[in-house]
Amino acid sequence: MTIEVHTLDDGAWISVNNERRISVSQLWRLATHDFCPCEEADVLVEAFREVGVSYPDIEARIVGECIGCGTDGVTGWVVVGRAIDGEFYSVVPESVHFPG
Amino acid sequence: MPSKVEGWKDEVYGTEVRERLFEFAEEGWEAIPEDEHDAWFERFKWWGLYHQRNGQESYFMMRIGTPNGVLEPGQLRTVAEIADEFARGPADNPEFGGAYCDWTTRQSIQLHWIRIEDVPAIFEKLEANGMSTIQACGDSWRNIVGCPVAGKDEHEHIDAWPIAEELHEEFKGNDAYSNMPRKWKVSVTGCDQGCGQGDINDLAFEPARKEIDGEEITGFNVRVGGGLSRKEPRFARDIDVFCTTEEASDISAGMSALFRDHGNRDNRFNARIKFLVDEWGPEKIRDTLQEQYIDYELRSAGEDLRENYTYNAGHDEVHGDHVGVHEQPDGNYYVGLNVLVGRMGAADALELADLAQQYGSGEVRLTQRQNVILTDVPEGNLDDLLAEPLLEDYSPDPHPFMRGSIACTGTEFCSLSIVETKNRQVRYARWLKDNVELPADTTDFHVHLSGCTASCAQPQIADISLRGMKSRKNDGVVEAFDIGLGGGLGENPHFADWIEMRVPADEVPGYIGNLLDVFEAEREDDESFRDFIAARDEEELGDLADPEETDYEDPYMHNTKQTWYPYAEDDDMEGRPTPARADGTPISADD
Ligand code: HEM
Ligand code: SF4
Ligand SMILES: [Zn+2]
Numbered sequence: 001m002t003i004e005v006h007t008l009d010d011g012a013w014i015s016v017n018n019e020r021r022i023s024v025s026q027l028w029r030l031a032t033h034d035f036c037p038c039e040e041a042d043v044l045v046e047a048f049r050e051v052g053v054s055y056p057d058i059e060a061r062i063v064g065e066c067i068g069c070g071t072d073g074v075t076g077w078v079v080v081g082r083a084i085d086g087e088f089y090s091v092v093p094e095s096v097h098f099p100g
Numbered sequence: 101m102p103s104k105v106e107g108w109k110d111e112v113y114g115t116e117v118r119e120r121l122f123e124f125a126e127e128g129w130e131a132i133p134e135d136e137h138d139a140w141f142e143r144f145k146w147w148g149l150y151h152q153r154n155g156q157e158s159y160f161m162m163r164i165g166t167p168n169g170v171l172e173p174g175q176l177r178t179v180a181e182i183a184d185e186f187a188r189g190p191a192d193n194p195e196f197g198g199a200y201c202d203w204t205t206r207q208s209i210q211l212h213w214i215r216i217e218d219v220p221a222i223f224e225k226l227e228a229n230g231m232s233t234i235q236a237c238g239d240s241w242r243n244i245v246g247c248p249v250a251g252k253d254e255h256e257h258i259d260a261w262p263i264a265e266e267l268h269e270e271f272k273g274n275d276a277y278s279n280m281p282r283k284w285k286v287s288v289t290g291c292d293q294g295c296g297q298g299d300i301n302d303l304a305f306e307p308a309r310k311e312i313d314g315e316e317i318t319g320f321n322v323r324v325g326g327g328l329s330r331k332e333p334r335f336a337r338d339i340d341v342f343c344t345t346e347e348a349s350d351i352s353a354g355m356s357a358l359f360r361d362h363g364n365r366d367n368r369f370n371a372r373i374k375f376l377v378d379e380w381g382p383e384k385i386r387d388t389l390q391e392q393y394i395d396y397e398l399r400s401a402g403e404d405l406r407e408n409y410t411y412n413a414g415h416d417e418v419h420g421d422h423v424g425v426h427e428q429p430d431g432n433y434y435v436g437l438n439v440l441v442g443r444m445g446a447a448d449a450l451e452l453a454d455l456a457q458q459y460g461s462g463e464v465r466l467t468q469r470q471n472v473i474l475t476d477v478p479e480g481n482l483d484d485l486l487a488e489p490l491l492e493d494y495s496p497d498p499h500p501f502m503r504g505s506i507a508c509t510g511t512e513f514c515s516l517s518i519v520e521t522k523n524r525q526v527r528y529a530r531w532l533k534d535n536v537e538l539p540a541d542t543t544d545f546h547v548h549l550s551g552c553t554a555s556c557a558q559p560q561i562a563d564i565s566l567r568g569m570k571s572r573k574n575d576g577v578v579e580a581f582d583i584g585l586g587g588g589l590g591e592n593p594h595f596a597d598w599i600e601m602r603v604p605a606d607e608v609p610g611y612i613g614n615l616l617d618v619f620e621a622e623r624e625d626d627e628s629f630r631d632f633i634a635a636r637d638e639e640e641l642g643d644l645a646d647p648e649e650t651d652y653e654d655p656y657m658h659n660t661k662q663t664w665y666p667y668a669e670d671d672d673m674e675g676r677p678t679p680a681r682a683d684g685t686p687i688s689a690d691d
Contacts, residue, residue: 008141010368011516018138020157023153023661024516025511026659027577042572049369065569067570070602
């Protein structure tokens with residue numbers, strides 16, 4: 001099963017199998033990351049820089065800012081959703097994510 | 101590796117997109133193959149259509165490029181009629197109603213809630229009246245900007261309007277330049293006040309003079325690589341080139357070909373020419389332009405007029421933002437009217453078109469401050485025009501907070517947005533007007549609000565810059581702003597310094613009030629706000645004032661991007677009435 005993913009409108013959202021699925025403007029919590037000094041980063045997503053698939057995970061590098069400490073930059077790869085048998089499953093941004 | 105967008109553009113782009121667009125329009129929204137949506141919506145941008153954000157599927161923003169902001173007699177009426185008939189969506193905006201036009205910071209026009217089925221009729225009407233949406237968005241020559249009163253102003257070095265018109269004719273729809281790595285924004289200024297805002301454009305022609313063969317020639321100096329997007333603002337850089345008015349088109353062709361051939365097509369984030377100028381430096385840009393694109397010897401820069409620039413310079417504004425009544429060289433007057441956050445209801449726009457016809461020549465112009473100007477008003481008509489009821493809402497003499505308020509599109513329609521913008525800025529301006537004193541000599545005060553770092557409202561060149569953010573407050577996520585201070589243009593332009601970060605949106609007016617109290621108390625004599633900020637270091641600026649809740653109420657604190665439309669009675673994404681067929685009936689997922 002191929003999964004077609006790309007970012008659009010200059011990183012405003014991620015398209016999965018040609019449907020808009022994940023959008024900027026949400027806060028994502030990251031643990032064990034090196035994005036900023038905070039133990040748990042609280043990252044406002046301002047754009048998706050890159051997106052890729054590591055089946056079944058859809059992963060992205062996020063351009064954003066930690067609203068805890070103000071650090072801005074690009075994160076490592078974060079799982080932003082899953083696609084299993086062509087079905088998209090979202091993940092909850094507010095739960096804790098572990099960038100690889 | 102070229103980006104995905106580059107692949108789509110290689111298949112179909114430019115003028116040829118129109119044919120397929122019209123076929124889809126004929127067959128209806130559902131005829132666009134679902135697995136080709138993303139590719140087609142990217143291509144439609146070239147024809148000025150931008151698919152609205154998630155929750156608003158099947159509706160488009162339509163941008164009409166009006167070079168130098170000039171709407172010839174009759175054109176405003178056409179635009180207003182189109183807005184009235186076609187720019188209506190499933191829900192009204194509580195401040196602006198059901199159909200409205202946006203005058204943008206690049207002297208263009210935006211309409212929203214456009215259906216693809218209506219596009220051929222709209223194009224036909226626009227084109228019959230000398231207008232077009234061509235290249236209004238997408239990777240190509242965007243709308244050419246300049247001093248909005250070009251040819252009508254006493255402070256003119258060169259009348260730049262014919263040159264802007266010439267470039268518009270030559271480069272719009274020109275296949276050689278139709279597929280650029282990214283957008284290409286050009287400014288042509290002839291006015292000696294600097295109001296073309298060349299410094300924040302990809303390519304800027306700025307007034308200059310040079311002695312050539314013993315004769316003083318008026319023409320332009322050329323700057324390249326300005327722009328505000330991301331957290332990487334740049335002022336255009338001097339490449340040490342002077343050109344005559346006749347040569348502006350060669351230089352334009354050369355510079356845009358240089359960008360076409362050497363710009364970054366692998367990574368859209370770093371594609372704007374400002375990044376190429378960073379990488380190469382102005383000398384290499386000039387050398388490459390000379391060696392590969394211009395077949396005569398480039399002249400070195402002439403003497404510029406920058407030291408005279410008063411536009412948004414923080415001092416001595418001459419015609420300021422063009423709002424107000426100003427004499428033209430021919431003895432007639434132009435009358436600039438303030439449009440709060442640049443949005444005007446369709447009925448008001450129709451009325452304005454009538455006033456332009458009745459009192460002036462019918463011509464209307466759009467400024468880079470989201471305002472409108474009626475030109476060619478004979479002195480004898482001024483009193484009657486100024487007494488018109490419409491001018492109570494769109495004032496030629498507005499309060500500084502109303503006058504200086506600019507806001508972008510934001511979560512209402514825009515995919516990239518973080519926060520609600522226009523309606524909030526309307527509320528900020530009203531609250532500030534009612535509650536905050538400005539020093540009596542401060543007639544111009546800019547508050548520019550952008551919903552994200554793309555900076556469409558040009559926040560970095562305002563006295564107070566607001567950039568959309570999020571914060572946590574009372575255990576919830578709220579819309580917030582980073583606040584910058586002291587930006588502006590002029591001889592020595594300066595980007596705002598970011599001072600207060602992630603301020604909850606309902607504490608912003610209180611902050612501005614507190615800050616202006618300190619300004620009033622501590623400024624020296626008639627020190628301008630910009631000088632007052634420039635005289636202090638970052639730490640001092642941080643200590644000046646604190647954000648504070650006041651009786652200002654903000655109805656948009658919740659995550660407005662998670663709604664299908666922030667002002668709908670039932671705004672829940674799940675219950676959205678989109679996508680919809682041409683008659684507005686929603687198409688449900690299991691149809
Ligand atoms: C539906 C979505 C969008 C809307 C409604 C919108 C609206 C606007 C408006 C009103 C302007 C003023 C300029 C003009 O007339 O051309 C503008 C300029 C601009 N837009 Fe957008 N925009 C949208 C999406 C985007 C996106 C996705 C980007 C991504 C990078 C972007 C970046 C910019 C920038 C950078 C400027 C001007 C600032 C500069 O001088 O560089 N916009 N936009
Ligand atoms: S600044 Fe951001 S939110 Fe505002 S219109 Fe531009 S892209 Fe959209
Ligand atoms: Zn942090």
